[in-house]
Amino acid sequence: MNDASALVRALRDPASVKSLDSDGWTALVSIARAEQLAGSLAYQVQGLELPAAAVRLMADARRSAEHQRRQALWEAEMARRALGDLDVPVILLKGTAYVAAGLSAGIGRSIGDLDILVPRDALDAVERALIERGGWEWVKEDEYDDAYYRDHMHELPPLIHKERDRMIDVHHTILPRTAKPTPDAQALVADSVPMANGLHFLSPPDMICHAAAHLFADGDLAGGLRNLWDIDRLCRDFFTQPGFWETLGERAERHELAKPVGRALRLAETLYGTPVDGDVAGRARAGDGLYLRRLFARDGWGCETRKPLRFAFYLRSHWLRMPPLMLARHLFTKWRKA
Amino acid sequence: MRHEFRLTVGPVGFRIGSDWREPLDRLAALYDGYPETALPDFTVRLFAQRPWRRFIRPSVMIGGDYMLPDAAPMALAHGLLAAEMGMNLQMALGQRRYLLLHASAAEKGGKAVLMTGASGAGKSTLSALLGERGWRLMGDEFALVDCETGLLHAFPRLVSLKNEAIALFEGQVDARRFGPKLSDTPKGTIRHMRPNDEAVAHMAEPVKPALLLFPRFGHEAAVRPMGAGEVFVRLTQASTNYVALGEAGFDALSSLVKTVPTRAIDYPDTETALRLVEQLWTESSL
Amino acid sequence: MPAPVYRADPEKARRIVQLDSVTLIFHRASGLTHIVAPPAPEILAALAEGDADAATLLDRLKRDFDFGEDEELEAALSARLAELETAGLVWRP
Known part of the structure; x- marks a missing residue:
């Protein structure tokens, strides 16, 4: 098939890859790489009898994921050493959290920068300790970007480590302050x-809640298949715990994220057969189909397809993040500099 | 993608897709006889920035499984170069099976000489010249070390001859082995040259590395020993995936440094360099 | 301020290769390669016996190596420990 559904099917039902011919595999590999899901796929199909070339490619992908896992855990450990004396909770986010906590979502996951969350009133101390004790420094940002981050975003301007060349993003909440939902x-x-x-x-x-907020608010739904795969794995890891769905429902309300969480669950269920709870997921809405078409918009070369649809989502995601006037100012400043 | 070409170089398969036919026709002619691949390791895409840019002042964007976010587009006339750069990019960013060294290599008698060093050191030209003088060219750009066996795999893509080096081969080798002369590329004038039949026929045969050289152009002829620590550091700098391969990469590289004799060579002209290589090769096999 | 106490990973956390004058250390936890000169490998080995500050560590090292008597030794060792801390090979528990 000529869209990303080949990848979704392979993740959801790994044995289905046995029916792929080499062209099917070629497309699957390119799509999985483009969606940053090659490592996850490689662990899903591990142990299956596959064509020799596919076995090699999947082993490469696992090797790459293993490297990212080790690097992510090490960056977290170095942050821990730098921040240990401060007596503030340092909360790992996203991929690093999944691998550190040993969750299924971490298996084979591609991981970029280190993201941590700390209490807002500890931001200054954390920043200072990372720079003075940890060896991180500012990525060269000009004044405008710097002020922009500090005034409107949910994180400090990124820091990069002097020696290891790795970035850390320090957050005090999970959405920009300008976004409409205000998580607690x-x-x-x-x-x-x-x-x-x-x-x-x-x-x-x-x-x-964080993964769902990230999916709809941060970026143009790019990386959505991976984000929903995270949500699928998290639900499968935890849904049998007593009271899990009730708590999820309460937390989503509390963070003003009930709608994104509901939609994320519905999309994950449709894509990956995720076990979901009807009360939290809510009833299907007209927009769901549009989101699904957007998520599938990739061809067998790994290219993005359906460009106009993508652009609509990009505008939308910017509107979500910033009140309109602020957006205009932001873009204007960018244009002038370009 | 409208057009497609597939090939295998050494142990690595590529699929190259393009919005234009022309660059792929050139590739197909120069890579004639290279094996096909059913399930490629990497996909390269040559595409127009905007749909209308296929026709109006066409410029080629280089993409693929692995991409650089701000790679500048190239003129369509340089499409062949774009395809080669696209393949290099996949190797540099995505290769996880072999330790990739930015080095040239040539084989004789079942063993290989590896040459690495800063760009402009002449490693590419020297390996290509060796390839025309009784050696088998294994690659002018990348050498692949098998982490399990320590053997060197060939990666004989088209040789990318630059500026003065072009004249060393024109008139010397079969004219059909050359691609078009590409003027005003970001690297000056470039002309691609197909490795000879010997190099293509034996490209699937890995061999033992037996000599490692760090050539340097523009100095009086000299041969210097190098400390193993320095060699190790310079090879990590010459590798795009040393860190990503973890302990396997460490084992492969440290044992390469321990077992393969290494020399730095300075040379004022290519003939002197070739003489030094042959001389060191004879000494190292004693 | 009391002298900092350091900890090192156990020896199996490192893979060590000797190359003429230098030692290569592959540190498994970080995947980083360190190129060190003596006495860094010796410090790591001595620290693997148990947490120690510079003075304690110096006593351990003197057991196996003859440094002679030099008042600067402890300060020099503290400096090496700080470097190893930056590299992530030792840390303060």
């Missing part, structure tokens, strides 16, 4: 789960 950052911190080494991860319901 204090509750995120209060409910976070400590690990043996002293670092924390978000409570499982909050992890799902």
Whole structure:
């Protein structure tokens, strides 16, 4: 098939790849790489009898994922060493949290920068400790971008490590301050789960809220298949725990994210057969189909297709993040500099 | 993608898609006889920035499974170069099976000489010249080390001759082996040259690395020993995936440094360099 | 301020290769390669016996190596430990 559904099917039902011919595999590999899901796919199909070339490619993808996992855990450990004396909870987010907590969502996941969440009133101390004790420094940003980050975003301007060349993003909440939903950052911190080494991860319901917020608010739905795969894996890891769905429903309300969480669950169910709860997921809406078409918009070369649809989503995601006037100012400043 | 061409170079398969036919026709002619691949390791895409740019002042964007976010487009007349750069990019960003060294290599008697060093050191030209003088060219740009066996795999893409180096081969080798002369590329004038039949016929045969050289152009002829620590550091710098391969990469590289004799060579002209290589090769096989 | 106490990973966390004058350390936890000169490998080995500050560590090293008596030794060792801390090979528990 000529869209990303080949990848979705392979993730959902790994044995289905046995019916692929080499052209099917070629497309699957390019799509999985483009969607940053090659590692996840490679672990899903591990152990299956596959064509020799596919076995090699999947082994390469696992090797790459293993490298990213090790690097992510090490960056977290170095942040822990730099921040250990501060006595503030340091909460790992996204991919690093999944691998550190040993969750299924972390298996084979591609991981970029280190993202951490700390209480807002600890931001300055955290920033100072990372720079003075940890060896991180500012990525060269000009004044405008810097002020922009500090005034409107949910994170410090990114820091990069002097020696290791790796970035860290320090957040104090999970959405920009200009976004319409205002997640309860204090509750995120209060409910976070400590690990043996002293670092924390978000409570499982909050992890799902974060992934859903990220899906619809941050970017143009790019990376959506991976995001929904995270949500699928998280639900499967936790849905049998007593009271899980009730808590998820409550948390989503509390963070003003009930709609994104509901839609994310419905999309994940449609794509990956995720076990979901009808009350939290809500009833199907007209927009769901549009989102699905957007998520599938990739051809067998790994190219994005359906460009106009993508552009509509990009505008939309900018509107979500910034009130209109501020957006105009932001774009204008960018144009002038270009 | 409208047009497609597939090929295998050494142990690596590529699929190249293009919005235009022309660059792929050139590739197909120069890579004639290279094996096809059913399930390629990497996909390269040559595409127009905007749909109408296929026709109006066409410029080629280079993409693929692995991409650089701000790669500048190239003129369609340089499409062949764009395709080669696209393949290089996939290797540099995505290769996870072999330790990739930015080095040239040539084989004789079942063993290989590896040459690496800063760009402009002449490693590409030297390997290509060796390839015309009784050696088998294994690659002028990348060498692939198998982390399990320590053997060197060939990667004989088209040789990318630059500026003065072009004249060393024109008139010397079969004219059908040359691509078009590409003027005013970001690297000056470039002309691609197909490796000879020997190099293509034996490209699937890995061999043991037996000599490692760090050539340097523009100095009086000299041969210097190098400390193993320095060699190790310079090879990590010459590798695009050393860190990503983790312990396997460490083992492969440290044992390469421990077992393969290494020399730095300075040379004022290519004939002197070739003489030095042959001389060191004879000494190292004693 | 009391002298900092350091900890190192156990020896199996590192893969060590000797190349003429230098030592290569592949650190498994980080995937980083460190190129060090003596006495860095010796410091790591001595620290693997248990957490220690510079003075304690110096006593351990003197057991196996003859440094002579030099008042600067402890300061020099502290400096090496700080470098190893930056590299991530030792840390303060």
